[in-house]
Amino acid sequence: MSRIATNSQRRIAAIAFAVLLTAGTAMAHEGATGVVAQRMDLMKQMGQHMKALGAMLAGKTAFDQETARRLAETMHQHCEHVMHMFPPGSDGHHTEATEAVWDRRPEFDVRMRSFDAAVEDLVAAAASGEKTQLQSEFKRVGQECSGCHDGFRQKK
Numbered sequence: 143m144s145r146i147a148t149n150s151q152r153r154i155a156a157i158a159f160a161v162l163l164t165a166g167t168a169m170a171h172e173g174a175t176g177v178v179a180q181r182m183d184l185m186k187q188m189g190q191h192m193k194a195l196g197a198m199l200a201g202k203t204a205f206d207q208e209t210a211r212r213l214a215e216t217m218h219q220h221c222e223h224v225m226h227m228f229p230p231g232s233d234g235h236h237t238e239a240t241e242a243v244w245d246r247r248p249e250f251d252v253r254m255r256s257f258d259a260a261v262e263d264l265v266a267a268a269a270s271g272e273k274t275q276l277q278s279e280f281k282r283v284g285q286e287c288s289g290c291h292d293g294f295r296q297k298k
């Protein structure tokens with residue numbers, strides 16, 4: 143196998159790295175309970191799925207379509223759950239969510255739906271096994287993650 147990474151692989155690696163940095167603060171809030179702890183856990187797991195998928199797409203680990211499909215589908219399930227885990231009043235001091243989640247709710251919901259649509263396309267690309275397609279959907283999902291975090295998650 144060629145050791146020379148393509149530009150596309152390098153970009154994928156950069157996204158995987160950005161997601162990894164996002165996951166870096168995950169230890170910060172052991173005090174969180176209930177729905178806050180649950181959504182943190184799902185987010186954290188999605189971070190791990192993105193990392194595993196990114197490593198495969200960047201050629202750092204062997205590409206396996208079945209694994210890619212499972213990762214994408216699990217992410218989709220998590221996404222469908224997590225979108226219902228920001229009820230009013232779940233904004234205590236353990237959360238990293240900004241007030242904007244509740245103050246600008248329609249915008250947050252739009253972002254969640256657009257994220258969900260991107261993950262659905264990721265699932266479809268993983269099922270087709272079309273790697274180029276999978277790479278571009280992976281990038282799109284990565285942009286949805288950071289696009290939402292920019293306004294709705296506190297920066298540490």
Ligand code: HEC
Nearest residue numbers: 165168182185186188189237238239253254257287290294
């Ligand atoms: C529509 C908004 C939105 C999208 C899309 C989104 N997140 Fe989040 N994410 C949040 C919010 C808000 C928090 C803070 C949750 C809290 O602390 O209560 C968060 C927290 C996290 C955390 C920290 C979890 C912890 O342990 O505290 C990680 C990691 C994370 N997200 C990864 C991801 C990844 C990876 C994706 C994309 C696959 C993603 N997120 C998509 C809004 C989003």
